[in-house]
Amino acid sequence: MKLWGGRFTKPTNQLVETYTASIQFDKKLATYDIQGSLAHVKMLKACEIIPAQDADRIANGLKLVADRIDNGEAVLLEEHEDIHMNVEKLLMDEIGPVAGKLHTGRSRNDQVALDMRLYLRDTVMEIIQLLTNVQTSLYQQAQNNQDTILPGYTHLQRAQPVLFAHHMLAYVFMFQRDVERLQDSFKRINKLPLGAGALAGTTFPIDREYVQKQLDFDGICENSLDAVSDRDFVVEFLSHASMIAMHLSRMSEELVQWSSAEFDFIELDDAFCTGSSMMPQKKNPDVPELVRGKTGRVYGHLSGMLTMLKGLPLAYNKDMQEDKEGMFDAAETLKGALELFAPMIETMHVKKESMYQAVRQDYSNATDLADYLTNKGMTFRQSHETVGSIVLYCIQHDKYLLDLSLEEFQSFSYVIDSDIFEVLDPETVVNTRRSTGGTAKVSVQEQLEKAAGILKEN
Numbered sequence: 001m002k003l004w005g006g007r008f009t010k011p012t013n014q015l016v017e018t019y020t021a022s023i024q025f026d027k028k029l030a031t032y033d034i035q036g037s038l039a040h041v042k043m044l045k046a047c048e049i050i051p052a053q054d055a056d057r058i059a060n061g062l063k064l065v066a067d068r069i070d071n072g073e074a075v076l077l078e079e080h081e082d083i084h085m086n087v088e089k090l091l092m093d094e095i096g097p098v099a100g101k102l103h104t105g106r107s108r109n110d111q112v113a114l115d116m117r118l119y120l121r122d123t124v125m126e127i128i129q130l131l132t133n134v135q136t137s138l139y140q141q142a143q144n145n146q147d148t149i150l151p152g153y154t155h156l157q158r159a160q161p162v163l164f165a166h167h168m169l170a171y172v173f174m175f176q177r178d179v180e181r182l183q184d185s186f187k188r189i190n191k192l193p194l195g196a197g198a199l200a201g202t203t204f205p206i207d208r209e210y211v212q213k214q215l216d217f218d219g220i221c222e223n224s225l226d227a228v229s230d231r232d233f234v235v236e237f238l239s240h241a242s243m244i245a246m247h248l249s250r251m252s253e254e255l256v257q258w259s260s261a262e263f264d265f266i267e268l269d270d271a272f273c274t275g276s277s278m279m280p281q282k283k284n285p286d287v288p289e290l291v292r293g294k295t296g297r298v299y300g301h302l303s304g305m306l307t308m309l310k311g312l313p314l315a316y317n318k319d320m321q322e323d324k325e326g327m328f329d330a331a332e333t334l335k336g337a338l339e340l341f342a343p344m345i346e347t348m349h350v351k352k353e354s355m356y357q358a359v360r361q362d363y364s365n366a367t368d369l370a371d372y373l374t375n376k377g378m379t380f381r382q383s384h385e386t387v388g389s390i391v392l393y394c395i396q397h398d399k400y401l402l403d404l405s406l407e408e409f410q411s412f413s414y415v416i417d418s419d420i421f422e423v424l425d426p427e428t429v430v431n432t433r434r435s436t437g438g439t440a441k442v443s444v445q446e447q448l449e450k451a452a453g454i455l456k457e458n
């Protein structure tokens, strides 16, 4: 017998039952559903909407149901459609018909909105913690690499050398914006929809503030129609999740490149790599590759959710049952990636010497030669032109700037002096970029301090 069976004359078609059920995936919400019901029944008691002893029996029964679900004893059935009705049926098995009083003044529409918010509240907190762990690993690598120089790239062409610490800190600040976005979204997630009823509120003298306090919400959804229709908070989460996935994916791409023999800048720890079934020599960076690959599904869920919602009239529509799997999958995907990222970054071996060799074998000090000429009185455009010719000469003679003799330099411009070799040294090149936020060791140290402050606050 369905909980809503009264007005029906026939049993539900078997295919319809399977098609409309959500229990296969919304069972994930069980704890939150029961947490919400406990608060609701306590309010029904406090407001004398149901007798105190009934409320107590329901509360005790709900705890038993929670235990049965936790220890795997409870059988959740498709014929009861979703987690809300399964819990109510289980409660009925525990305590009998008095269980029927739990749903007084409530609808599954405000109930499911509540469960979603409770789930996301926990999930957002977990993700913030996991992001902070990743930031901490990056910060440690930055600490340990304040003298490690590698080529910085634009267009994936060697551009100007930078400190590896600087590169790691770029991601620390990037992930910080992700943390802040999640923290900001929390105030919109953390509002109570319960009490909206199906869409229009309820005739029972409920006390929403009471439930709000019970469940530790910061406020109450102001409008019952909005409360049951709103899934903005899910879209917002998926959008932030997409941004985080994008950041992780960009970093993953760099880790994959850097692990190749062509770059040879890092080696990921054996524990974080896998081998090939055929080629015995292989050590593959599967983790960053998969993190990069799984970004697609997170973006997909964002797009799916926006599309699902776009044509819906107020208030609740069954379409909205589709809000769950994407949210769960995005959250799980992200948590899985972040959990791996922190120890993978922490144990990553940085090949300082190899990075330095790369810097010695490029023209990433050409801007410094141009700046040098400009300081000697040329316009920057003239300097640029001259250095362009010097670089061309080097390419034609298979040399780098530091391989040139003073005579060769002077054949391009007599203003070049013997101090040029010091100026073009990678360490000088890095450490003269002292502008705030720049790559000089002093600037990076300022960034390290800022990052340390941020990590303390998170």
Ligand code: ARG
Binding pocket: 022, 026, 082, 083, 108, 109, 112, 316, 318, 320, 321, 322
């Ligand atoms: N399983 C439903 C969902 O996830 C719960 C709300 C159903 N409400 C309704 N009137 N059919 O959206």
